Amino acid sequence: MRKVIFLLISFMFLTGCVEQKIIDDINIMSAVGYDAREDGEVKGTIVIPVYKADKSISNESFMSVAKVSKEINRQSQMKSADPLENGGIEVVLFGKELAERGVYEISDTIERDAAIGDRLYMAVVDGKADEVLEKNLGNLGTGAYLNTLFEHNMRHRELPRSNLHLFMYSYYSKVKDAFLPYVKLTGNKVKIIGIALFKGDKAVDYLNDSDMFFFKALMENFRNGSYTFKVGEDYVTTYNITTKRKYEIEDPLTQPKVKLRVKLEAHIREFSGETLDPKVIDLAGKSLEEQINKRTEELLNRFRDKGIDPIGIGVLAKTQTRNFDPEKWNAVYPNATFEVSSKVLITETGVIE
CATH class of the missing domain: 3.30.300.210 (Nutrient germinant receptor protein C, domain 3)
Structure with a gap:
């Protein structure tokens, strides 16, 4: 009985050490995009959902330019009235130019962050990622829209399974290469137009949508x-x-x-x-x-x-x-x-x- 009481008291002290965060006092990131800039810099776009009184959802975005992705996050924090929390990120987008330049530094930084789940979806944009994230997509916010788009097409259509975990597994493998969905902004919708194929951390080839059925048949x-x-x-x-x-x-x-x-x-x-x-x-x-x-x-x-x-x-x-x-x-x-x-x-x- 004394052991039980001791354990209960210990749990009380442990829970008291955890920092509590009130959801109304933080900004939860839902999607992040990265684009190549001159001199090796990267432009980052962070999107957070904004819940309105009429229960509709819009997006607020923060954009910053830096050499490394962590600095983008730091600069964005200085523009936000409330703390930006990255535990809710559902999708990461890479502009085509950046994907062809290499995405290891960004992907590795995301994977090492314990607050971010390794099942989040990643994709390459035919064009720039910020053009996608500036749009108000879907009824539940851009991040949720993109997440549902990828999940639906992986479960029920011709898009092979991919996420951060699988991408990094392929990157570190000595005998396998990575791939990601290849998407394009068409009006107020995002369309999956194919597959981006990687060698190491660089996109080197692209399959079109007519190849996706056969690619998935090869994959799984x-x-x-x-x-x-x-x-x-x-x-x-x-x-x-x-x-x-x-x-x-x-x-x-x-x-x-x-x-x-x-x-x-x-x-x-x-x-x-x-x-x-x-x-x-x-x-x-x-x-x-x-x-x-x-x-x-x-x-x-x-x-x-x-x-x-x-x-x-x-x-x-x-x-x-x-x-x-x-x-x-x-x-x-x-x-x-x-x-x-x-x-x-x-x-x-x-x-x-």
């Missing part, structure tokens, strides 16, 4: 995707797509031969032709198989030729190889060959059918 097993393709002179739209993939890697440290098997199940939502009969369904399945084989193999060859590995073929080779040597793998990866085969099953064609 997923559900609820959709894809529209041509069969003869007609168009077929598939949805509720489920994919499974399996890699086999032969001779990984001498002459890598990468074999990929993709299984895909899908429903047909829309057909532009007159009659969706079994013959057309069979043709649609074979056409999609051909496109998967061709487009995924093209992407794998493209990555190899650019000296990047966003898929993590090297990670897969490591799991399949005893005494795996990253240096040997990186030396032979430029000579890797790829073979892709797929099997498509159309399981439904609509309620009428």
Whole structure:
């Protein structure tokens, strides 16, 4: 009993040591953007949500220029009437020019901050990040809007999973390269237009939105995707797509031969032709198989030729190889060959059918 009382008293003293912060007396950051400036400087834009009496939400932004990201935060604090707290950051955006210059210093600083969760989303903007963050996006504030945009498209569409944790894991990996969503401001909306591919901490290539379905098929097993393709002179739209993939890697440290098997199940939502009969369904399945084989193999060859590995073929080779040597793998990866085969099953064609 004495031990219990002692523990309770100890907890009381411990809780008394924690600094309490009243939410009405602080500014909680929801999104941050960084853009390249001359002389190696970086422009930072911090966005906080402002809750109005009529329950609507607008944004207030703070902009500063400095050599390092921590100095941007310090300068912004001097412009804010209330303390700026970074524990609520949901999204970090990098302008394209800065992404191509390198984002390690900023990403590393964010990751080291214990107040910031490593599951926050990051993305590259086609243009400047501040142009996005100056807009009042969505009904819940810009940060919440962007967070929901990425989460929805990763869970239910063709955007592969990515966040701060996964980006830094790929950066530090000796056999894998990072990628981030690539977005563009269109009016009062932000559109995901593709994928930014990194070598180290620099963006070196970009996939467009037509590549995203095939890139995600290479990256992960997923559900609820959709894809529209041509069969003869007609168009077929598939949805509720489920994919499974399996890699086999032969001779990984001498002459890598990468074999990929993709299984895909899908429903047909829309057909532009007159009659969706079994013959057309069979043709649609074979056409999609051909496109998967061709487009995924093209992407794998493209990555190899650019000296990047966003898929993590090297990670897969490591799991399949005893005494795996990253240096040997990186030396032979430029000579890797790829073979892709797929099997498509159309399981439904609509309620009428």
